[in-house]
Amino acid sequence: MPSEEDTVHYEGPSGGWGSVRGISRIFGKEWATPLATETLFRQNKPKGFMCVSCSWAKPANYHPFEFCENGAKATLWELTTRRCTPDFFAKHTVTELRDWTDYDLEQQGRLTHPMRYDRASDRYVPCDWDEAFREIGSELRRLDPKSVVFYSSGRASLETSYLYALFARLYGCNNLPDSSNMCHETTSVALKKVIGAGVGTVVFDDLQNCDAMFFFGQNTGSNSPRFLHPLQEAAKRGVQIVTFNPVRERGLEFFTNPQSPVEMLTGKETRISTQYHQVxxxxxxxxxxxxxxxxxxxxxxxxxxxxxxxxxxFIEQHTSGLEAFEAKVRATSWEEIERESGLSRKNIEAAAQVYVEADRVIGIYGMGLTQHMHGFENVALFVNLLLLKGNIGRDGTGISPVRGHSNVQGQRTVGITEKPELVPLDRYAKQFGFAPPRDTGMNTVEACEGILSGKVRSFFGLGGNFVRAIPDRDRMEKAWTTMRLTVQVATKLNRSHLVNGEIAYLLPCRGRTEEDVQASGPQAVSMEDTFSCIYGSLGRRTPASEHLKSEVDIVAGFAKATLAPNPKVRWDDWVGDYGLIRDQIAETYPEQFHGFNERMWTPGGFYRGNSARERIWKTESGKAEFTTPETLSATGWPDAPGRYRLITMRSNDQFNTTIYGYSDRMRGIEGTRDVLLINPQEMQRANLQEGQVVSLVGDAEDGVERAVFGLKVVPFSLPDGCLGAYYPEMNPLMPLSHHDGPSKTPAAKSVPVRIRASDERGDVTERLEPPGHATHPV
Structure with a gap:
């Protein structure tokens, strides 16, 4: 492994003054009013609002500042005084705006008016809400419901998500993909298969009762920074924290608590991981x-x-399949394991010995496990390890996938899914007096395939930046314009709003921090965190424009303009009082949401339960199932001379596709995102120089040409045979066909690529293939 002294890196801890400066930079740019400070103090607090960024817990015993750097950025981003008005769209064609960066598009501020795309002038023009709903409903009635996709990002509330799923099924389809399809669908499928529950079994209090934690492929410092507080507490009390990640993420190395005056003044830092292995x-x-x-x-x-x-x-009473798995493990040689892992037997055994000696172990992972062609096997094998010592279903133990978007898990809970078997359709039928569709709908990959083939004729985007987030972006953008109708609901302008069907609408909604007043008064909404706890969220800021509608109101507007009247489906009543929506959710899901309105303000949230945590295994065998893998590599494709494994990564200055700036502080990269990260030894083997401009070309062997140009070579501590570059800029290199088999989660963490030299214009001039390069085990 290359010395970090030879690479670009960040020497400080996560948190500390760097975090404070990061917030201050956005605070200065996005200052709305002095009330912005008051809004941050209400973030993740009782009777406050739940963070619009990640899905970390809103604890009952909260800190004075219960927000992290990225959470503060997301809130201030929403509170900006900048406005993206009809005047802006009158000045710029959509074609012109496609050349703008993600950052510059969102810098235009909050959308203020409903807009319709005028193809003749290639501009968005203002329209009124009634016109938008009327034409959208008219088009939907002409289309085959099976040809329409209803996508949602992970930020829509439980109330909105429930109505959105109901609308789609009343319309006649289960085409309800969401952002989970692109990140943690592997989790939902694998955990459902092996333990009978599709979400993690850990609750917040377990973090205080474990003896060891094992991290695989999760970047806490950037993706869920508030996790650093319980991690620091765990490290101080002697919990062994063992990390496996190709990248040395600073948040899992050292942390200085910004809420500790002593640590801030003295620069004291806490070592987080006791072992760190760059797999x-x-x-x-x-x-x-x-x-x-x-x-x-x-x-x-x-x-x-x-x-x-x-x-x-535990094994005899609660599991099945150990014999076959054990035989496979014993038959697998250490030589094979070292070759595929890139780690030595000594290091793997050192990590395993921590597991052997610990009584209570938590397994924590992120998209470094899920986003591979064999992501299912990654997750299932992690469960296998925990099952060997009964580390599921006891306090201080369990499997914990750390979810991203603030309500992505909750959306699935209340019906946003393409899989009819996950929804109580018989209750739907009785509750609302209709025959819900029973066929399987489209997930994200299938929706993309449908758009490419012409099968999908309409796409609804409830938040998010779908076109920017999906694989094979260049191919997808060309096909996108062949659809008849595209509708996007958003707070800010992004790339997805600039690639339109024949008829297109861009509809602005209120944000979570903003007051939502309906017929019965101010309305609250609710979310589910990564630990399966449900919280109320109440916005108080004045909306960015008087023309904004709530997401609940917008979904109801679609439905009323599209569907025939149904006395059991009371859209106007539900818009007037969101408590009535929660009553409907409780009726559909009584085991989890009984007394929903009464419990939604419980400090720390109310736990909706998890059967696997109670050691009730809702699997085919009725027990937790050991899985026997058929491969040791999760990539799904072979190594070859000149072929590299590309990891797509997020910076410290972004959340998913939202780019807050060009400072990846915790990796020591400033001022640009057009970089190719590679270790110095690989640079030497490939005859590359620091600062050289190169291109990456896809190497998927499927006949499709893929390339990203103009990347500056940066020496970085990575395993041999591995490259790193930023998401979503690298999405054009990701083949749509490369996804996990059972879940169809795109394989963003091991993309096959080659390096080519290029000049600053991005013209490919020379192919770089070091002779005989295949794999270089550490």
Missing amino acids: RPGGDIAVLMGMCKHVFTADDDAREHGRRVLDID
């Missing part, structure tokens, strides 16, 4: 097999002394 991208299956191999060996040794490492009682 090859796609090498996690091999690592987990190696750790399990060591656990079996340790159990063999213990048996000679009349003891056991394995929790035999």
